[in-house]
Amino acid sequence: MIKVRRxxxxxxxxxxxxxxxxxxxxxxxxxxxxxxxxxxxxxxxVARGQFWNIVIVAITLILYSIAWxxxxxxxxVSPPIMPFVAALAAFPFVLIRINAPLGWAVSAVSxxxxxxxxxxxPGYDYPWxxxxxxxxxxxxAAVSLRAPIQVVGVxxxxxxxxxxxxxxxxxxxxxxVGLSALVVFCLLIRWLVLSRRQLAKQEEVSELERxxxxxxxxxxxxxxxxxDIVAHHMSMVVVQAQSAPYRLDAVTPEIRTxxxxxxxxxRAALNEIRGLLGVLRxxxxxxxxxxxxxxxxxxxxxxxxxxxxxxxxxxxDGDRASVSESTGLALYRIIQExxxxxxxxxxxxxxxxxxxxxxxxxSALVNxxxxxxxxxxxxxxxxxxxxGIRGMRERASAVGGMLLANRRQDGGFEVRAELxxxxx
Numbered sequence: 168m169i170k171v172r173r174x175x176x177x178x179x180x181x182x183x184x185x186x187x188x189x190x191x192x193x194x195x196x197x198x199x200x201x202x203x204x205x206x207x208x209x210x211x212x213v214a215r216g217q218f219w220n221i222v223i224v225a226i227t228l229i230l231y232s233i234a235w236x237x238x239x240x241x242x243x244v245s246p247p248i249m250p251f252v253a254a255l256a257a258f259p260f261v262l263i264r265i266n267a268p269l270g271w272a273v274s275a276v277s278x279x280x281x282x283x284x285x286x287x288x289p290g291y292d293y294p295w296x297x298x299x300x301x302x303x304x305x306x307x308a309a310v311s312l313r314a315p316i317q318v319v320g321v322x323x324x325x326x327x328x329x330x331x332x333x334x335x336x337x338x339x340x341x342x343x344v345g346l347s348a349l350v351v352f353c354l355l356i357r358w359l360v361l362s363r364r365q366l367a368k369q370e371e372v373s374e375l376e377r378x379x380x381x382x383x384x385x386x387x388x389x390x391x392x393x394x395d396i397v398a399h400h401m402s403m404v405v406v407q408a409q410s411a412p413y414r415l416d417a418v419t420p421e422i423r424t425x426x427x428x429x430x431x432x433x434r435a436a437l438n439e440i441r442g443l444l445g446v447l448r449x450x451x452x453x454x455x456x457x458x459x460x461x462x463x464x465x466x467x468x469x470x471x472x473x474x475x476x477x478x479x480x481x482x483x484d485g486d487r488a489s490v491s492e493s494t495g496l497a498l499y500r501i502i503q504e505x506x507x508x509x510x511x512x513x514x515x516x517x518x519x520x521x522x523x524x525x526x527x528x529x530s531a532l533v534n535x536x537x538x539x540x541x542x543x544x545x546x547x548x549x550x551x552x553x554x555g556i557r558g559m560r561e562r563a564s565a566v567g568g569m570l571l572a573n574r575r576q577d578g579g580f581e582v583r584a585e586l587x588x589x590x591x
Contacts, residue, residue, distance in 0.1 A: 223263060224261060226260065230298050230301070231253060231254065231257040234256045234257045234299070237296065237298075238253050241288055241291045241293075242286065242287060242291075243285060244285050255273075255277035255281065256274075256281075256296050256302065259271070262306075263306055263309045267309035268318050268322070270306045271306035271322050271326075274299070274302055274303045278294075278299060278329060279329065281299075282294035293334070294333045303326065304349065307326050307349065308350075310322045311350045311353035311357065313357075319350065323347070327346050387561075391500070391561070394504075395503055395504055398440060398555070399504070402433075403475040403510065405433035405437070406476060406511070408430040408433065409426070409430050410476050410515055411426050413515075461490075461495030462495040462499065464499060468499065469481045472510075472518075477509075478515070479520065480518070480519050482521050483521075484523045485522075485525060487524050489589075490529055491589050491590060493565075493566050493590055494588060494589070494590060497563060497568070500562050501531060501559045501562060502520060502522070502531060502533060505520075508582075513580065516538045516579065518533065519532075520532070525588070528586060529585075529586050529587075531583070531586075532583050534581050535581075536577065537577055556572050559582070560572075563584055565590075566586055568585050568586035
């Protein structure tokens with residue numbers, strides 16, 4: 168059954184889609200696809216160098232079509248042999264791109280043989296056709312541009328001698344000078360192109376080196392941030408586990424063993440993190456990137472350390488507003504790492520933090536006393552290959568400051584940093 172759809176009154180007449188319309192659309196799409204494919208093939212065709220090969224073949228055929236009919240005007244050659252003699256004059260040009268030395272050799276040998284076999288016509292003094300001279304000079308130029316220098320020297324001397332021995336009258340000397348000028352000019356072009364290529368290659372190597380340097384710097388930044396953040400919080404876990412038996416009442420031997428296990432696991436994790444950071448690091452990388460924490464977060468850092476059970480006391484003087492973001496980040500990380508080192512190497516020892524903001528610089532001093540649990544463990548940081556003190560020095564030098572870290576006579580440790588408020 169065929170259904171007829173009524174048209175609403177006042178509705179515009181819109182032609183219904185037909186198979187012819189769809190077919191024309193598909194035909195248009197097919198035509199666009201075919202056209203784009205042709206463009207792609209043409210582009211790749213030119214990119215492969217086939218275009219220039221066709222141009223060279225076309226020029227060779229044009230030269231041949233000129234050499235053959237005009238050969239009877241320059242030499243006494245029987246008609247059956249004329250195509251072959253004209254081919255010796257023109258066809259070596261087809262090798263100008265793929266093997267110029269071979270093409271020059273064929274053209275030079277034929278230029279040596281033709282005057283010995285065929286006489287000139289009256290009124291024409293040169294032993295070769297003009298086409299032959301053009302091909303020989305073109306091949307000599309191609310040899311000078313691309314062949315090894317030894318081959319260039321042989322081709323140049325042989326061509327000059329060929330013209331000196333066969334050119335009429337005193338024309339040989341003029342040809343010798345002209346051919347020498349052609350070779351020198353081509354060698355200058357060759358040297359210019361070679362120097363440009365070497366410069367481009369050097370720039371590419373420099374760009375690769377800059378990219379590699381950027382990657383190494385980014386890896387160093389990641390290593391520092393991982394060490395400052397992850398190691399800090401892991402150290403807090405270790406400190407809490409170590410000090411819990413002394414801070415809590417009624418700790419049974421089983422619970423003490425669990426706390427010791429947590430502490431040992433935390434220290435093992437810290438050592439593994441240091442090994443990973445050793446792979447990420449690159450010595451001498453001092454990169455300042457967009458900071459996260461700064462001077463405004465110092466109080467949160469110190470309060471968080473106190474809540475973790477560390478005996479931290481602090482004093483902050485001066486106006487923080489004059490400190491730049493990069494200096495604030497370096498200051499935050501230095502204090503954070505100093506507290507982490509103190510908690511790790513002198514658990515339970517008092518930690519004193521003093522920060523003074525001046526108009527031109529900011530100073531920070533972090534002192535920690537010896538551990539009341541007995542034994543000074545700061546020497547361990549020098550043998551475990553940690554990145555703490557080295558990272559702090561890098562952060563200080565990155566903003567134009569300095570950092571000193573020394574062991575105190577009583578077994579404690581002192582970290583002193585002087586940073587400019589605004590890096591130079």
